[in-house]
Amino acid sequence: MIILTNTTDKIQVKLGGAVATNQAVCYASFRNTTSTTISADRGIVLTNNTTAVDLVGAPAASAQRIVDYISVYNADTASVTVTIDFFDNSSLFTLITATLGAGEKLEYQEGTGFKIISTTGAQRITDGMVGAPTANSDISYVLKDTDQSTNSNAFVSLTGLEFPVVAGKSYWFRFTIPYDVTNTATGSAFAITGPSAVNLYYYTDVSSGVNARFAQRGITIYDGTLASTTSSQITGNIATVEGVVTPTASGNITARFRHQELSSVFVTQKAGAFVQYIEI
Numbered sequence: 309m310i311i312l313t314n315t316t317d318k319i320q321v322k323l324g325g326a327v328a329t330n331q332a333v334c335y336a337s338f339r340n341t342t343s344t345t346i347s348a349d350r351g352i353v354l355t356n357n358t359t360a361v362d363l364v365g366a367p368a369a370s371a372q373r374i375v376d377y378i379s380v381y382n383a384d385t386a387s388v389t390v391t392i393d394f395f396d397n398s399s400l401f402t403l404i405t406a407t408l409g410a411g412e413k414l415e416y417q418e419g420t421g422f423k424i425i426s427t428t429g430a431q432r433i434t435d436g437m438v439g440a441p442t443a444n445s446d447i448s449y450v451l452k453d454t455d456q457s458t459n460s461n462a463f464v465s466l467t468g469l470e471f472p473v474v475a476g477k478s479y480w481f482r483f484t485i486p487y488d489v490t491n492t493a494t495g496s497a498f499a500i501t502g503p504s505a506v507n508l509y510y511y512t513d514v515s516s517g518v519n520a521r522f523a524q525r526g527i528t529i530y531d532g533t534l535a536s537t538t539s540s541q542i543t544g545n546i547a548t549v550e551g552v553v554t555p556t557a558s559g560n561i562t563a564r565f566r567h568q569e570l571s572s573v574f575v576t577q578k579a580g581a582f583v584q585y586i587e588i
Contacts, residue, residue, distance in 0.1 A: 309418045310375040312367050316397030319364035321380060323355050324389030324405075324474075328558075331355045332388060332408075333381045336364050339374045349373075355380075360393065378416035382408040386503075386558040387472035390414055409472030409560045426450055427468055447586045457576040463499055463531045463564040466577055470562035471585045473502065473555045481510075481585040483549040483563045486578040489540045492517070495568035496575045497536035498547040499527070503559035510551025515540060527551070536568040552588070561585075 312318065321334050331354040340347045353361050367373035382388050387409050394401040404422045406414050411427040424432040432450050452469040466485070473479055485498060498512050508528055516522040516537040524533055549563060563583065567575040 310394070310403070310416070312364065312373040312375070314396060315366050315369055317373070318362050318366050318395050319375065319378070319403075320360040320393045320395050321353070321355055321363050322360040322391050322393070323357050324391070326357045327355075327384045327388060328386040330383040330385070331357075332390060333379075333383050334361070334363050335377075335379045335381075336375060337377045338364055339376065340367060341372045341374060342370060355390075360395075363392075374418075375416070376418045378414075380408070380414040382410055382412050385410055387474050387560070388558075389474065392416075407472050407474060409470065412472065427470075430468075447584050450583050450585075452577070452581045453579050455576055455579055457574045458565060458567060459574045461566055461568055463497075463501070463566045465501065466563040466565060466581065469577075469581055469583060470560040471583055472560055473553065473558060475503075475555055475558045478507070478552060478554040478588050479561070479585055480552050480588050481550065481561060481583060483547075483581070483583045485547040485549070485563060485565070485581040487545045487547060487565070488543045488576045488578060489545065489567075490542075490574045490576075492539055492542060494540050494573050494575060495536035495538050496540060496545075496547075497533045497566050497568065498549050499531045499533040499564045500549055500551075500561055501530040501564055502553065502561040503555045503557035505553050505555045507552065507554040510549060510553075513548040513550075515545035515547065517541060531564060536566070 334353050336351045351363050353363055380390050389407045391405045392403045413425040416422050426432045450471050458464045510527050511525040512533055513523045514537050517539040522537045
């Protein structure tokens with residue numbers, strides 16, 4: 309739990325830079341306690357770019373304020389870096405710093421701590437920590453736990469299978485995508501899309517029938533997969549998209565897929581697709 313005990317204690321929120329369009333929406337719920345009473349209260353505030361704003365104010369004299377829940381929702385159209393601090397009027401203590409993609413939320417709950425909620429409502433999980441990765445930290449994961457099908461021969465984004473990036477930073481990523489098809493002669497292709505980038509290098513490695521694979525390397529543009537497989541297994545296929553990117557604008561790197569057959573033929577990305585990524 310987070311406890312404010314002095315009349316100068318407070319919880320503050322700030323961003324790592326100016327937003328593109330909308331400030332983050334911040335909410336907190338907490339309990340005020342004295343030796344004889346307990347009362348519920350809450351705080352609601354918008355961020356103010358890099359200027360810290362008070363989300364949970366100081367308790368009254370002879371009282372304690374116990375924070376049960378904090379939510380910071382990224383309402384912007386680009387990624388933001390959020391910092392939540394504890395301030396005692398003389399010293400500043402950072403509780404967490406995390407990068408949120410558009411539509412993602414940073415949550416704190418008593419008993420479980422901080423976590424990031426993706427645009428699909430699932431928890432975004434990192435290997436060894438909760439929150440977005442920073443340079444030399446552990447790898448982060450985003451899991452897509454629903455199927456998605458397409459019969460389009462143009463690239464379609466895989467909803468929620470994405471990760472946030474910040475302009476000027478570099479990232480390694482690997483998408484792992486299990487998929488099924490409705491016909492063994494179905495061809496398929498996988499790629500990525502995202503914000504403008506000064507450096508973009510990736511490859512795709514896709515199942516192509518029993519004990520076969522089809523790889524394309526040296527891809528340097530979004531939706532850059534020029535060819536598709538010519539066959540697949542009905543089930544048990546898997547695609548990998550791996551590379552590095554240095555974006556010049558903040559946003560999300562998103563996996564994409566398509567098929568190369570008649571409109572009656574479908575490629576279905578299966579639940580359990582995920583992306584691993586890290587700032588490098």
